[in-house]
Structures are given as structure tokens and as C-alpha cells.
Amino acid sequence: MCSLCGVIGGNEHWTDAAARPGVFTRNVERLDRRRERARRVAAANRVLAAFDMSLSDWQGSAFVLATRTGKSEMIEDLGHLWPAAERLSGRPCDPLDEALIARMEEAGGG
Amino acid sequence: MVDIPAFTPVHLLTGFLGSGKTTLLKRLLADPALADTAVLINEFGEVGLDHHLVERLDDTMVLLQSGCVCCTVRGELADALRDLHSKRERGLIPAFTRVVIESTGLADPFPVLSTLRSDPVLRHHFRPGSVVATVDAVNGLSQLDTYVESTRQAAIADRLVITKTDVCAGNADLSRLLSRLAELNPDALRLIAGDDGTGADALFGDDTAQRAAKLQSPSGFYCDTPALQVTAEGVAQHTAISSFVIAVDEPIDWTGFGVWLTMLLNRHGSRVLRVKGILALAGEERPVAVHGVQHLVHPPVHLAGWPSLERSSRLVFIVDGLDVNLLKRSFNAFALAGNAEARSQPEAAAQIRNAQSP
Structure with missing residues (x-):
């Protein structure tokens, strides 16, 4: 329940707004919408892999975050992702962590 | 009425x-x-x-x-x-x-x-x-x-x-x-x-128009040379607050950027006093302006066009005690489209996982 996590009910997180097909639509262009969600899942998973967690789309309306041992939590959007990820993994998800950055750099083929 | x-x-x-x-x-x-x-x-x-x-x-x-x-x-x-x-x-x-x-x-x-x-x-x-x-x-x-x-x-x-x-x-x-x-x-x-x-x-x-217009200074961008906070004698808190620019020519992956910024704000939101910028997104003609205050990010604004011929992303941060170089490195690793596209495959299997039963 906060500005990033949103509250009960329809939530427009800021990451939902970009003029790409599938980002704004709710009722039309279902394929585009699913494709955009799949991209989001893939992007999140690239980072979550470092914490032994994975994200998956749930019915096109929410996401499920899960650890390798099966602990899972449903989240609404990217705003909910990191608080939930920290809760499930029991450690901070810090983008300024050197080890994590190094991992991302390596994976990026850079 | x-x-x-x-x-x-x-x-x-x-x-x-x-x-x-x-x-x-x-x-x-x-x-x-x-x-x-x-x-x-x-x-x-x-x-x-x-x-x-x-x-x-x-x-x-x-x-x-x-x-x-x-x-x-x-x-x-x-x-x-x-x-x-x-x-x-x-x-x-x-x-x-x-x-x-x-x-x-x-x-x-x-x-x-x-x-x-x-x-x-x-x-x-x-x-x-x-x-x-x-x-x-x-x-x-x-x-x-x-x-x-x-x-x-x-x-x-x-x-x-x-x-x-x-x-x-x-x-x-x-x-x-x-x-x-x-x-x-x-x-x-x-x-x-x-x-x-x-x-x-x-x-x-009208602050929305203001906010978008403010992103453009006569020289093309509103904050070309943000002065680094000078240390005030004997005052600790000022040594920490600094502003800096991340400028990149590569297009930015919006989804990767979203993942990165939500992650950063979740962990360090109270220390990111402001984040503002104009972004060149991959697969996107017009620039997008983002504007955030601490944990709060305003809905991104699509600008009508680029202020100058140069189509590079600029992101200005005003932070309180975060490591500037680390933040720049982190941004590059997470948000650049090249990095994001390079390996979108390995984790793709995770999407297939049937998640209906908790």
C-alpha cells in the first residue's frame, strides 16, 4: 500500500506507460498485451536469476514470484516486485551491489 | 459555475x-x-x-x-x-x-x-x-x-x-x-x-506542460552542467548531496529501465531526492521524459520531438550519499537495450511455468 506498490484495485504503475503496442491497451490487442508482459517477465527474470527467484505471468493479470524452494507470492506490477523479492529471498535486492552489477555486465556480453 | x-x-x-x-x-x-x-x-x-x-x-x-x-x-x-x-x-x-x-x-x-x-x-x-x-x-x-x-x-x-x-x-x-x-x-x-x-x-x-518544457534548456537540455555540491565547511550533510548526469547514446530498453529504477528506488528511494531525464527508448521515435521524487515517479511524458539533433538519453540524479560511479555502472548493466536483447532467451523457460496453483 504505497505509491510504488499501489493499493487494492486497478493500478497504473509508471512502468506501464510507454507508447509501445500492448502497453496502454486493456481490452484490445490481447496478443500485444501478452507479448509486452512476456518482455517484462523476461527482463525481471534476468535480474531475479541472481537471487534464485523467477517471475511468471499469471493469467495476464498478475505475476507470480517464486523461489527455487517453491515459496511464491503474487504481485500486481513491477512496483510490487522488489519488496516481495526481498521478503521471499530474505536478502536485500540492491542494484548498487558490485557483485550483482558484475553479474549483469557479464551476462550482457559487455 | x-x-x-x-x-x-x-x-x-x-x-x-x-x-x-x-x-x-x-x-x-x-x-x-x-x-x-x-x-x-x-x-x-x-x-x-x-x-x-x-x-x-x-x-x-x-x-x-x-x-x-x-x-x-x-x-x-x-x-x-x-x-x-x-x-x-x-x-x-x-x-x-x-x-x-x-x-x-x-x-x-x-x-x-x-x-x-x-x-x-x-x-x-x-x-x-x-x-x-x-x-x-x-x-x-x-x-x-x-x-x-x-x-x-x-x-x-x-x-x-x-x-x-x-x-x-x-x-x-x-x-x-x-x-x-x-x-x-x-x-x-x-x-x-x-x-x-x-x-x-x-x-x-500548468505544471505538466512546465515539467515537459523545463526539460529543455536553450542548449537542448535543461541541466547541461549541474554543479557538483560543494562541501560546506564542517557540515556533513552537504558533502553527501550531489547531482550528476548519466548520458548514453545507446537506446534504452524501457522494460529494463523500469526494472532497474523500481529496484533502485525500492532500496535507495529515500536517498534519491530527484531523478529526471529524457530517454531515447529502443523502438521509439519520440523521447520520453521521466520525473521522480524519492519513491514517487510521475507518469512518463512523451515529448513531441527531440530538442536537438542529438538523440541521446540524459538522466539527472540528485542523490544523498550514493556512490555515483556505482550507480552509473549499474544503469549501464541493467537498462541499455543492447544488454537486454543480448540474452532474452535463457530465462524464457520460466514464463512457461504453470503458476496457477500457489
């Missing part, structure tokens, strides 16, 4: 104790242009505002149990705004087209913005307007040196109003203050309070 806007802007008037908030407000309210303004004050001022819609707020901060710091919601503010909205809908009070909140001198402006975004009712009827901070020309410099609240208010504001210039001893002090504010918050409008200097329009005008 005034047209009620779909989203009523809520402007926040802040400023350190005794810096002239109430005086400014009193003068503004005398302006006919602000007749359709509801005013919320969270300390009872001495200035009579009886003929306007004055509601009193107690300065209570409600910390909800469910988690992060951005959940600091001012319960009473939400109640007061809902009440105003309800009365307006029922015609019990004159229709107002904007709300101005005068906060106490020590308040952090962020929770107010947060309340507007997080409340399930308010966020459909109100939107954050501009944050106006008053800075005292006489005591401003020393307050910035001494009180972290004062610095935060100045760093977060969209518009800075310099008050009491008529009693300020010399121009040297004033120009020192102005340059200090320019370092602290490079792109806020700096206005001198006076009989004609700070009209209602300048302070509470």
Missing part, C-alpha cells in the same frame, strides 16, 4: 519555519485568479483565511504496517481531501479547481505526494501539482547549512520563492543564496517574492 478539472491539481507550499509561507499564501489568495482554490493548512496560522475553505489538519503521520517507507501516508490529509471532494460533488461548497496545501516548516514534502498517488479514491480525482518552497533571503543560507529538512525541501521543489529580499542586507548574500540553490536543484524556477514577481500563474500554473 467553474469547470471542475478531471484531475484537480494539489499544490504543495512548503518552506522552512518562518520563511514566509503564510505571508505568500495570504498574498496569493487575495489574487482573484486564485478564487477557486481550496486551501489546507496543517498548522493554524495567524492570518485570517476564514472566508476561504480552510480545513485544519493535524500533523499525524500514519505508517501502515505493510512495508516500505513510501507507505508513509498522511491519513488526515487523505480524509480532508476526500471530504472536500465529496462536498464539492454534492454542491455543499463552491467548486474549486485547485488545492493548495500549506505544510509545516519541518515537513518532508514527499509523504503528501505519496498520499495522492496511493489513496484509492484520491488518485482518481486529484493529481500532484507543483511543489513550491519558500527560502528566506536573510536566513536561507544558514538554514540550508544547518537543517537537513531545509535542504530536502529546496532539492525537491519545482519552484523556489526567495522571500524577504527587501530586508536582506546586500546583494552579495542574495546571489550567494541563488547560486547555492542552483547547485542544489538546478532546474527549479527561482522566483523573487515581491508585489509583482510571484503571481498565481508562475507558482501554480
Whole structure:
């Protein structure tokens, strides 16, 4: 329940707004919408892999975050992702962590 | 009958104790242009505002149990705004087209913005307007040196109003203050309070247009050379606040950027005082402007076109004690489209996982 996590009910997180097909639509262009969600899942998973967690789309309306041992939590959007990820993994998800950055750099083929 | 806007802007008037908030407000309210303004004050001022819609707020901060710091919601503010909205809908009070909140001198402006975004009712009827901070020309410099609240208010504001210039001893002090504010918050409008200097329009005008327009300075971008915060003698907090630019030529992956910024703000939101920028997104012709204050990110604005021929992304951060180089590296690793596309395959299997049963 906060500005990033949103509250009960329809939530427009800021990451939902970009003029790409599938980002704004709710009722039309279902394929585009699913494709955009799949991209989001893939992007999140690239980072979550470092914490032994994975994200998956749930019915096109929410996401499920899960650890390798099966602990899972449903989240609404990217705003909910990191608080939930920290809760499930029991450690901070810090983008300024050197080890994590190094991992991302390596994976990026850079 | 005034047209009620779909989203009523809520402007926040802040400023350190005794810096002239109430005086400014009193003068503004005398302006006919602000007749359709509801005013919320969270300390009872001495200035009579009886003929306007004055509601009193107690300065209570409600910390909800469910988690992060951005959940600091001012319960009473939400109640007061809902009440105003309800009365307006029922015609019990004159229709107002904007709300101005005068906060106490020590308040952090962020929770107010947060309340507007997080409340399930308010966020459909109100939107954050501009944050106006008053800075005292006489005591401003020393307050910035001494009180972290004062610095935060100045760093977060969209518009800075310099008050009491008529009693300020010399121009040297004033120009020192102005340059200090320019370092602290490079792109806020700096206005001198006076009989004609700070009209209602300048302070509470269309802030969305302002925000997008402000992103473009004559030289193409609003903040070409943000001065690094100079260390003030013996004052620890200032050594920490710094502003810097991340500039990249490669297109940015919006999804990767979203993942990165939400992650950064989740962990370090209270230390990212502002983030603003213009982004060149992969697969996107027009630039996108993003604008955030601490944990709160405004909806991105699509600009009509690029300010200059150069199509590179610029992102300005004003941070409090974060490692600049680490942040730049982190941004490059997470948000560049090249990195994102390079390996979108390996984790793709995770999408297939059937997640219906928890």
C-alpha cells in the first residue's frame, strides 16, 4: 500500500506507460498485451536469476514470484516486485551491489 | 459555475519555519485568479483565511504496517481531501479547481505526494501539482547549512520563492543564496517574492506542460552542467548531496529501465531526492521524459520531438550519499537495450511455468 506498490484495485504503475503496442491497451490487442508482459517477465527474470527467484505471468493479470524452494507470492506490477523479492529471498535486492552489477555486465556480453 | 478539472491539481507550499509561507499564501489568495482554490493548512496560522475553505489538519503521520517507507501516508490529509471532494460533488461548497496545501516548516514534502498517488479514491480525482518552497533571503543560507529538512525541501521543489529580499542586507548574500540553490536543484524556477514577481500563474500554473518544457534548456537540455555540491565547511550533510548526469547514446530498453529504477528506488528511494531525464527508448521515435521524487515517479511524458539533433538519453540524479560511479555502472548493466536483447532467451523457460496453483 504505497505509491510504488499501489493499493487494492486497478493500478497504473509508471512502468506501464510507454507508447509501445500492448502497453496502454486493456481490452484490445490481447496478443500485444501478452507479448509486452512476456518482455517484462523476461527482463525481471534476468535480474531475479541472481537471487534464485523467477517471475511468471499469471493469467495476464498478475505475476507470480517464486523461489527455487517453491515459496511464491503474487504481485500486481513491477512496483510490487522488489519488496516481495526481498521478503521471499530474505536478502536485500540492491542494484548498487558490485557483485550483482558484475553479474549483469557479464551476462550482457559487455 | 467553474469547470471542475478531471484531475484537480494539489499544490504543495512548503518552506522552512518562518520563511514566509503564510505571508505568500495570504498574498496569493487575495489574487482573484486564485478564487477557486481550496486551501489546507496543517498548522493554524495567524492570518485570517476564514472566508476561504480552510480545513485544519493535524500533523499525524500514519505508517501502515505493510512495508516500505513510501507507505508513509498522511491519513488526515487523505480524509480532508476526500471530504472536500465529496462536498464539492454534492454542491455543499463552491467548486474549486485547485488545492493548495500549506505544510509545516519541518515537513518532508514527499509523504503528501505519496498520499495522492496511493489513496484509492484520491488518485482518481486529484493529481500532484507543483511543489513550491519558500527560502528566506536573510536566513536561507544558514538554514540550508544547518537543517537537513531545509535542504530536502529546496532539492525537491519545482519552484523556489526567495522571500524577504527587501530586508536582506546586500546583494552579495542574495546571489550567494541563488547560486547555492542552483547547485542544489538546478532546474527549479527561482522566483523573487515581491508585489509583482510571484503571481498565481508562475507558482501554480500548468505544471505538466512546465515539467515537459523545463526539460529543455536553450542548449537542448535543461541541466547541461549541474554543479557538483560543494562541501560546506564542517557540515556533513552537504558533502553527501550531489547531482550528476548519466548520458548514453545507446537506446534504452524501457522494460529494463523500469526494472532497474523500481529496484533502485525500492532500496535507495529515500536517498534519491530527484531523478529526471529524457530517454531515447529502443523502438521509439519520440523521447520520453521521466520525473521522480524519492519513491514517487510521475507518469512518463512523451515529448513531441527531440530538442536537438542529438538523440541521446540524459538522466539527472540528485542523490544523498550514493556512490555515483556505482550507480552509473549499474544503469549501464541493467537498462541499455543492447544488454537486454543480448540474452532474452535463457530465462524464457520460466514464463512457461504453470503458476496457477500457489
